[in-house]
Amino acid sequence: MQLELRGITKRFGDFTANDAIDLTVEPGEIHALLGENGAGKSTLMNVLYGLYTPDEGEILVDGRPVSFSSPADAMAAGIGMVHQHFMLVPTFTATENIVLGAERTTGGLLDRRTARRQVLETSERFGLQIPPDALVADLPVGVQQRVEIVKALLRKASVLVLDEPTAVLTPAETDDLMRVMRELAAAGTSIVFITHKLREVKAVADRITVIRRGKVVGQADPGATPAELAALMVGRDVRLAVDKAAPAPGRDVLRLDEVRVADPAGTLLLDDVSLTVRAGEILGVAGVDGNGQTELARSILGLLPPTSGRVHLDGDDITGLDVHDVLARGVGYVPEDRVHDGLVASFSIEENLVLDLLADERFVRRGVLDRDAMQRNAGERVEEFDIRTGSAAAAVSTLSGGNQQKVVLARELSRPLKLLVVAQPTRGVDVGSQEFVHARIVRERDAGAAVVLISTELDEVRALADRIVVLYRGRVAGEVGPDATQQELGLLMSGAGTAAPGPTTTSGTEATA
Template sequence: MKLELRGITKVFGSFVANDHIDLSVEPGQIHALLGENGAGKSTLMNVLYGLYQPDGGQILIDGQPVTFTGPGDAVAAGIGMVHQHFMLVPVFTVAESVALGYEPTGPAGIIDTRAAAAKVTEISQRFGFDVDPAARIEDLPVGVQQRVEIIKALSRQASVLILDEPTAVLTPQETDELIAIMRDLAASGTSIVFITHKLREVREVADTITVIRRGRVVGSAEPTASASELAGLMVGHEVSLTVDKAPAEPGEEGLTLKGVTLAEEGTLLLDDVDLHVRNGEILAIAGVQGNGQSELAEVILGLRTPSTGSIAFGGQDVTGHDVHRRLRDGLGFVPEDRSEDGMVAEFSVAENMILDRYDDPAFGAGPWLSPRRVRDNAQALRQEFDVRVTDVADPISTLSGGNQQKAILARELSRPLTALVASQPTRGLDVGSIEFVHQRIVAERDTGTAVVIISSELDEVYALADRIAVMYRGRIVGIVEPDTPRDVLGLMMAGIPADQAHHQAQESRSGAASPEPQEER
């Protein structure tokens, strides 16, 4: 089946999300749609899947115009979609999840669960998915849940499969398995639209690449194009994809966690976490999202109180200190969700730059702030951190995501720090902003600050880390050097202890049979 999009336009109020986009996907082709977060990729695919109605343009299948009033129409036309956030019911079995909405029924109108299970088994065996139709969704690893989503689409005779940021929650090994599945599907004649912002993966699997920037198609490329060429197309100018940093010169311990455990409502969120981060080094915490990284950051900041264990900054125990005092103790904090936790959208850029220093005598006397001092501070930081804003009196909500992040970083780095915790510091940023943020984090390390980076992007972990700690289900699986191979790190992200991960990876590379992963407590 050949799919074409011609002049697709989608507008939300005054915002043009898709601007006259043309796209053609050939039968059996893996067509990558590459662009930064917010470029309009997912909006375009939601139009194709019938979730949004286009404000202009048309969709053609095998040369014939079609109109989708909802996902049911798209499914009937042979289009399936695996969303970035899976659409599965945790308490259902695989067979029940696949059949949901399209339940096979017997003569009396009763749902035929055997037929549903048989369909799952048939597709699973055909493509080597190894999925048990009787397994409960909540008991399956994320990578297997994604296979269930693909089986669900294929069970409805999908000839075109849309994968929206499919590797966002996968380990490197699961990503490799997905890439192999994509190739098998394409070889069987299924067309795949692969939405991503990850250059390495798109170059590895795509047959052709279309690049979208700010809602428009800005070019196409072959997978042989260099990462720098693709990055340049994505952001519109030349960028450096490497972080230039000298070897770390670590000193005394700047941030220490000993035996930190966090249990809430009977659930163990952090399990006996020990971390020792020295002044002048970057410890990057890697792991698939949802394995305790967010809770760890909040415990360090003081938003959550650990059930057991202690936290120290520069040798001073701060376990009993509240958030305000920990900031005064020298903690800088960049939250993973800048919109929710890093700024007040209605406040000006200048006001946001002193959110955690509003009571500092440098900005006023007693309860009164000095507007001039607040503005002067913002003007200086604006220049130093290249925050693109017309006026620092403008609401911070008027800035782009990259400039909002720069403003938050400027605020946190504008005072002497003992430790800096930056969680997902470049999420949603374009490549140029990522380059700047990385440079400032390394510069802060070089002043002697103990830096903790929490990132789900392995490329970012490798670029910044002096040491790498891997989290799995709330515990530290191991701490390794930054030259640790990607396959070893991937095994650790699946819960394999460091020594065992090295051994398994070595056996796998040599072609020997590897033992099944065993969780250790």
């Protein structure tokens, strides 16, 4: 099926999100839509999927004009979409989620046997193995994404829109998705691949269209260099490498002594983790998602009290302190899930920028919020962090994912810090913003803060960290220097290079494993 968008324009008040955009997707083609956060990529696809009505322009399917007033219309025309934030019901099984809205019933009841067979046939046909009877809440993120894709394919989607599909995937899951995309395209499915990750675009795209500030600024060949693609996206040359001087470590700022964290069933999520992070250095924490990284960050912040062991900040025992007390001691925290843990979606950008500063007399006087001060603060942060918004008074939920991440970073990096704990700092953030985020993290280090960087992006860990520890099944599998190879890190991440049991002290800048 050929898909064509002609002159699509979408406005929100005085803001033009899409400005006369033309796009053609050929049958069996993987067409990458590349652009910065807030460039208008997702808005364009929401128009295509019937979630928004265009103010101008038209959509053509196989040369015939069509009009969509809802996603149901788009699906009926053979267009499916997998959103960045999955549209799944956690308490339903994979099968129930896939057939939801298109159920076959017998006597008013769901025909579960037929539904299960359809799901298995579709998933096997396209190489998307999923457990049909498992609850979605119990599935890894990568498998949840497969559920979304099978849901679209079961409805006979000829064009599949993937909106930032790798934002929450591990490297292995990303590689698997690339394989699935190629197989789908080979079978005749057209794919619109919305992303800002240059490596993935070069690996899988047949054609690339670049959008900047709501307009198509050009098309590129997958053979273009990352620097050329980045410059086209951002409108300027982008430094893809991280510039940082050698560290000058000082006093011990953070020390964990044999910290253990267990879930209610008694399963150890962190197992005797001991490490030290000093002022003026970045400790990178690598590992496959789900190996204790989340629990490590939350135990440091006081969000998840250790079952045993101690946490020290600047020599003081902070084990068991409330998160507000920990933050007040000069700790900044950028959580891995900005939507659920970093922001209040219904609050304005201004309000989100002072969420952890409500005891600060600059913004609260006699228990009353100083709205003028909040507005001035927001204006400064929006400019400094290049947060793309029409108004700082708008709800933070109206921002793109990358701009929401900038709000969290702006809040946490706009006060003096002893310790910065930052998890997945560039998840869903475009290449131009990544350059800025990385520079700000290094700047915190150079200002004397101790930094704990948790990331599943190995290139990011290697580029930023002064030392790297790898977590595997809740234990420190080993410590290496930033010059460690992908293979060395991969072995530790898989458990093949697990260090001998016992506390691991991470001091100094040379590799010790």
